[in-house]
Amino acid sequence: MHELVIVSGIIEAVSNLARKENKKILRFTVAVGELASFDRALIEELLNEVKKGSILEDTQVDVEVEKADVLCKSCESTWGFSDLIEPLGENEKEMIHFLPELVSSFSRCPKCGGRDLEIRSGRGIRVSYVEFEE
Ligand SMILES: [Zn+2]
Known part of the structure; x- marks a missing residue:
């Protein structure tokens, strides 16, 4: 599934950022372009799924639409x-x-x-x- 690969990459990148800064991340926002051919609801669901068990487990994640x-x-x-x-x-x-x-x-x-x-x-x-x- 295309979305799962992308979401896994995002979670990994944000986790790396937390490790690099040596700080806990309280929340982050993922912007999905209005012309991007992704299912936004699926992206949100997968983000919450994939972060379980990672250092972002308690991090709030929001998904927003980015205007083209x-x-x-x-x-x-x-x-x-x-x-x-x-x-x-x-x-x-x-x-x-x-x-x-x-x-x-x-x-x-x-x-x-x-x-x-x-x-x-x-x-x-x-x-x-x-x-x-x-
Ligand atoms: Zn012009």
Whole structure:
């Protein structure tokens, strides 16, 4: 299972951080990109499962959605992915849902009208916050 590999990697990385800092971690947050093809509920369930028996057993873990940003390569403006596709029709939105790269076919930069749009974030998964015990 793809998600299990990713979650195991996250737990290992955060555990290593705790060991390196020699501090207990009270809580951490995992940000899942809005365009990432992960099941967020499953990620949360697995995080809580995998940390059992590890040094993070008592650590609180939160999962949040990270918004995707789109860069216009013509004028270097950055736009929220969901704001860019908001004015589109339902059919286009559905296609973009399955193939986010299509944003550059259906949307234009609101500032310069350019179509050279590139998705810069919101496709991955990362640890966005770690709180150590003082
Ligand atoms: Zn532009």
